[in-house]
Amino acid sequence: MDGKVIVVTSGKGGVGKTTVTASIGAALALQGKRVAVVDMDIGLRNLDVVMGLENRIVFNVVDVVQGKCKLKQAAIKDRRIDNLFLVPASQSDDKNVIKPENMVWLCNKLRKEYDFALLDCPAGIEQGFKNAIEAVDEAIVICTPEVSSVRDADRVIGLLYARSISPKLIVNRIVPKLVEKGDMLSHVDVVDVLSIDLLGLVEMDDAVVVSSNTGKPIVQQKDSRAGEAFTRIAMRLDGHPDLPIDDPMAQKSFWKKLGKKLGRKKQE
Amino acid sequence: MSFNSLIKKLLNKSEDSRSVAKKRLQFALVYDKLEVKDGMLEELQKDLVEVISRYFEIDRESLSLDIQRFEGSSALILNTPIVAAKHQKTNEKARDKT
Ligand SMILES: Nc1ncnc2c1ncn2[C@@H]1O[C@H](COP(=O)(O)OP(=O)(O)O)[C@@H](O)[C@H]1O
Ligand SMILES: [Mg+2]
Numbered sequence: 001m002d003g004k005v006i007v008v009t010s011g012k013g014g015v016g017k018t019t020v021t022a023s024i025g026a027a028l029a030l031q032g033k034r035v036a037v038v039d040m041d042i043g044l045r046n047l048d049v050v051m052g053l054e055n056r057i058v059f060n061v062v063d064v065v066q067g068k069c070k071l072k073q074a075a076i077k078d079r080r081i082d083n084l085f086l087v088p089a090s091q092s093d094d095k096n097v098i099k100p101e102n103m104v105w106l107c108n109k110l111r112k113e114y115d116f117a118l119l120d121c122p123a124g125i126e127q128g129f130k131n132a133i134e135a136v137d138e139a140i141v142i143c144t145p146e147v148s149s150v151r152d153a154d155r156v157i158g159l160l161y162a163r164s165i166s167p168k169l170i171v172n173r174i175v176p177k178l179v180e181k182g183d184m185l186s187h188v189d190v191v192d193v194l195s196i197d198l199l200g201l202v203e204m205d206d207a208v209v210v211s212s213n214t215g216k217p218i219v220q221q222k223d224s225r226a227g228e229a230f231t232r233i234a235m236r237l238d239g240h241p242d243l244p245i246d247d248p249m250a251q252k253s254f255w256k257k258l259g260k261k262l263g264r265k266k267q268e
Numbered sequence: 269m270s271f272n273s274l275i276k277k278l279l280n281k282s283e284d285s286r287s288v289a290k291k292r293l294q295f296a297l298v299y300d301k302l303e304v305k306d307g308m309l310e311e312l313q314k315d316l317v318e319v320i321s322r323y324f325e326i327d328r329e330s331l332s333l334d335i336q337r338f339e340g341s342s343a344l345i346l347n348t349p350i351v352a353a354k355h356q357k358t359n360e361k362a363r364d365k366t
Contacts, residue, residue, distance in 0.1 A: 182284025
């Protein structure tokens with residue numbers, strides 16, 4: 001196999017990296033791809049609980065790079081979704097136990113075994129971040145429509161460009177009501193400021209919180225706007241780069257909604 | 269602009285927090301990128317002196333190099349008194365040497 005390794009990063013913490021990694025990973029696997037999600041947040045692992053796999057950890061990514069086990073032994077198979085695997089972080093080490101050359105080796109291994117490997121990057125721009133971006137093919141930058149988050153995203157985008165990686169942007173936790181009231185940056189503002197290609201727009205959605213409570217993938221919840229957005233992002237990554245991006249603001253108005261429904265019928 | 273924010277604009281002149289956020293961001297990003305590491309200006313000054321000295325005799329001590337910031341833009345300002353222009357031949361010699 002000759003898969004792709006993609007890092008999910010943001011600079012700032014708490015903007016949705018882990019949620020995005022778990023959700024896009026699940027969506028890609030549901031679309032029939034062989035997927036590994038790798039928790040690179042050494043010392044502060046969380047991807048396992050978001051995916052509901054915390055009880056099944058035996059080995060972790062540090063064990064893999066230190067040769068204590070095979071990649072296959074550390075990769076936990078999701079029981080609900082075929083072809084979805086989690087490589088958990090170690091909880092007892094710190095970020096410096098992994099060296100950049102380890103990452104080159106690990107990413108090559110991942111490319112051989114999987115169609116897609118998504119790396120959940122730690123917050124910050126120190127060693128953990130440097131490791132996570134060291135040997136990837138592509139990068140996804142997450143930000144929320146807030147000044148501090150966009151500023152951190154800009155910094156990270158600069159660091160990625162310096163490594164010849166052109167990242168794509170996901171704006172997460174959009175609240176259309178606030179945007180319309182003039183009290184939240186719109187995705188147009190954010191893209192304008194960052195001047196970077198957009199990969200997707202994800203609304204603030206209570207179902208994300210419920211899904212992280214229960215450890216069930218948001219992309220399998222019915223009628224979740226965020227889940228739907230993640231599924232479409234996964235399709236864009238997997239051979240449909242031009243799939244239109246839904247504008248969360250368009251959903252606001254009843255008439256636009258109706259128009260859209262009618263428009264859809266006509267197409268069918 | 270949405271209908272709501274238009275009404276808001278008409279009712280009171282104060283800007284909505286969304287536009288304030290965008291402006292603050294645009295300034296912050298420009299300023300962030302202007303920050304230079306300690307020593308970088310000195311390195312640049314050394315290099316510039318070397319290049320300029322091929323063409324002009326300059327007073328190395330009174331050369332100054334500065335970054336000046338204005339709202340939304342910035343400039344690198346180099347100021348140096350010239351003692352004399354060098355002869356073309358000597359320029360070429362100087363270049364061959366390096
Ligand atoms: N679209 C969303 N709607 C609602 N809550 C969200 C959304 N995205 C993320 N969250 C919540 O925000 C918090 C931080 O998300 P997380 O993925 O852990 O961020 P990070 O990994 O960047 O630190 C979590 O509690 C998560 O459930
Ligand atoms: Mg996280």
